[in-house]
Amino acid sequence: MGQTIAEKILERHLIDDAERVEPGRVVRAKVDFILFNDANGPVAFRHFANMGGTKVAVPDKVGLVCDHFAPAPSAAGAHMLRDMRSFARDKGIKHFFDVGKGGIEHTLIPEMGLIGPGDLVAGGDSHTGTAGAYNAFGTGMSWAGMAAIMMIDETWFRVPESMRFHLHGKKAPYVTGKDVILKCLQDLGVDGALYRSMEFGGPGIAEFNIDERMGICNMVVEAGGKTGIVEADEQTEAWAKATCKRPYTLTNADADAEYYSRHDYDLSKMVPMVAKPYSPDNVVPVSEIKPGVKLDQVYMGNCANGTISDLRQIASVLKGRKVSKWTRVMIVPATQKIYRQAMAEGLIDQFIEAGAAVSTPTCGACFGGHNGALDDGEVAFATINRNFKGRAGHAGAQVYLGNSYVAAASAIAGEIIDPAKL
Amino acid sequence: MIYKGNVQKLGDSVDTDGMIAGRYLSILNPAELAKHIFEETIPDFARRVKPGDMIVAGKNFGCGSGREQAPFGLKALGISCIVATSFSRTFYRMAIDLGLPMVVSPEVAAAASQGQNIEVDTETGEVKLDGKSYKAEPLPKFIQEIIDMGGITDWVKKEVAARAKAAA
Numbered sequence: 216m217g218q219t220i221a222e223k224i225l226e227r228h229l230i231d232d233a234e235r236v237e238p239g240r241v242v243r244a245k246v247d248f249i250l251f252n253d254a255n256g257p258v259a260f261r262h263f264a265n266m267g268g269t270k271v272a273v274p275d276k277v278g279l280v281c282d283h284f285a286p287a288p289s290a291a292g293a294h295m296l297r298d299m300r301s302f303a304r305d306k307g308i309k310h311f312f313d314v315g316k317g318g319i320e321h322t323l324i325p326e327m328g329l330i331g332p333g334d335l336v337a338g339g340d341s342h343t344g345t346a347g348a349y350n351a352f353g354t355g356m357s358w359a360g361m362a363a364i365m366m367i368d369e370t371w372f373r374v375p376e377s378m379r380f381h382l383h384g385k386k387a388p389y390v391t392g393k394d395v396i397l398k399c400l401q402d403l404g405v406d407g408a409l410y411r412s413m414e415f416g417g418p419g420i421a422e423f424n425i426d427e428r429m430g431i432c433n434m435v436v437e438a439g440g441k442t443g444i445v446e447a448d449e450q451t452e453a454w455a456k457a458t459c460k461r462p463y464t465l466t467n468a469d470a471d472a473e474y475y476s477r478h479d480y481d482l483s484k485m486v487p488m489v490a491k492p493y494s495p496d497n498v499v500p501v502s503e504i505k506p507g508v509k510l511d512q513v514y515m516g517n518c519a520n521g522t523i524s525d526l527r528q529i530a531s532v533l534k535g536r537k538v539s540k541w542t543r544v545m546i547v548p549a550t551q552k553i554y555r556q557a558m559a560e561g562l563i564d565q566f567i568e569a570g571a572a573v574s575t576p577t578c579g580a581c582f583g584g585h586n587g588a589l590d591d592g593e594v595a596f597a598t599i600n601r602n603f604k605g606r607a608g609h610a611g612a613q614v615y616l617g618n619s620y621v622a623a624a625s626a627i628a629g630e631i632i633d634p635a636k637l
Numbered sequence: 638m639i640y641k642g643n644v645q646k647l648g649d650s651v652d653t654d655g656m657i658a659g660r661y662l663s664i665l666n667p668a669e670l671a672k673h674i675f676e677e678t679i680p681d682f683a684r685r686v687k688p689g690d691m692i693v694a695g696k697n698f699g700c701g702s703g704r705e706q707a708p709f710g711l712k713a714l715g716i717s718c719i720v721a722t723s724f725s726r727t728f729y730r731m732a733i734d735l736g737l738p739m740v741v742s743p744e745v746a747a748a749a750s751q752g753q754n755i756e757v758d759t760e761t762g763e764v765k766l767d768g769k770s771y772k773a774e775p776l777p778k779f780i781q782e783i784i785d786m787g788g789i790t791d792w793v794k795k796e797v798a799a800r801a802k803a804a805a
Contacts, residue, residue, distance in 0.1 A: 341703035610677035
């Protein structure tokens with residue numbers, strides 16, 4: 216019987232080759248990389264110490280990225296960052312990225328070539344599935360479980376059932392990877408992929424560059440998915456050849472692989488989508504948003520939508536225009552490298568000229584921590600991945616989610632609009 | 638193991654952003670965290686929970702952000718066990734690793750109401766609501782073992798000691 220991408224990747228990482236990788240079974244495996252940020256790292260380090268940990272089993276498998284309380288919004292936040300530095304120094308962690316030297320973890324780690332096709336990646340952050348854009352199996356894990364990996368260099372996984380999403384057709388203007396995943400969320404709901412692997416393939420995948428594939432995989436967890444993986448194609452291979460610092464294995468499903476379900480999406484019929492408050496599955500086409508949703512804030516950026524592709528999309532809309540007087544607009548490039556690239560292309564200057572605030576890479580406002588949090592009663596449009604009550608600041612704030620084109624157009628209009636109508 | 642308490646009833650897809658707001662994620666003290674559980678989404682929750690109480694919820698409990706402060710804060714508040722139709726996978730694993738049992742039972746989720754007496758036997762899967770019996774999924778043996786040790790910390794210590802012994 217054939218295997219899905221998730222099954223193949225798990226099988227290659229088994230500790231005991233005799234174990235069978237079948238959905239529902241629990242298998243022991245070694246992961247290629249474990250990823251901590253400053254919200255989960257300091258907690259995991261405490262578990263590690265409580266477990267009696269002194270030496271990390273394989274220090275080079277560990278990535279430590281300061282992105283949540285970065286730059287520190289308070290003394291408590293500064294303490295989290297200090298814990299990261301101490302652990303990196305004491306345990307000899309080479310892949311440590313401080314403020315100003317990295318960016319947002321899920322964009323940064325592949326950019327650095329630290330993960331690649333066929334890898335098994337565990338992260339303390341729920342959006343670790345973003346690695347699927349690079350044909351890797353990424354999944355969010357318990358923080359104590361992550362500490363355990365640092366102790367014994369192994370962990371267990373329940374083998375997920377897989378769902379196949381077959382994409383075909385040519386995408387329409389203003390449609391991005393974000394719309395693919397928002398459409399999936401509309402169809403599946405927030406638990407429609409619970410415990411499963413969402414696998415994206417078909418000729419339509421070529422319509423999305425590697426950045427936009429991040430936008431797709433970033434939100435599989437919003438449907439409950441354990442992971443989301445894009446099948447490998449020429450773009451994946453070209454990226455891996457140019458970027459990966461470790462050996463990689465392009466991994467695709469067998470033709471006779473067994474799926475929990477199959478889904479077919481014609482990209483030519485897809486339109487920009489918007490998730491309304493208070494759930495990422497409360498999705499409608501942007502054309503169905505009634506006129507007059509006035510915006511206090513537009514936020515563009517997150518762990519998958521602060522890419523250079525997103526910044527170019529934003530610039531294509533903002534060019535020569537000004538953002539609305541009563542709407543504050545924030546743009547957050549995901550990494551220092553992307554920030555520089557955007558400067559070299561003149562994008563940052565365009566953003567500032569349009570009246571937007573451009574910030575150093577941070578997860579701040581996306582999780583309601585700082586750097587753009589919302590007050591009671593405020594309404595925002597954001598390219599982030601969640602809009603639950605209380606996500607982005609006060610529980611009385613409302614957040615609409617969508618792609619970078621819709622966000623930029625809405626920033627100019629001061630209300631949610633279809634970029635085609637700008 | 639048998640757990641006894643009263644039902645704190647919640648709905649479907651209760652998310653972790655609502656359980657503990659992002660701005661509190663730098664709080665590491667359990668008692669301090671417990672004060673902010675459901676602070677803006679269910680303002681009276683932290684006040685009404687008594688030690689030993691159990692949450693009974695619908696599907697996809699603990700969805701959204703994977704933040705250990707959510708199960709850790711609930712445990713610190715005195716929640717002894719959570720019964721739900723289904724759980725978000727990161728929340729489930731985080732709670733188990735902290736020694737907080739997670740029991741799957743659509744039947745109990747449908748029948749329970751706020752304040753009822755509840756008794757959960759995680760080994761047999763029997764749940765009693767005000768004395769009336771319902772079925773839940775027993776905890777898998779491996780998970781029960783972690784719960785019995787109070788979480789994954791002691792389990793790892795045992796594993797490390799066993800490996801050291803085998804190597805010697």
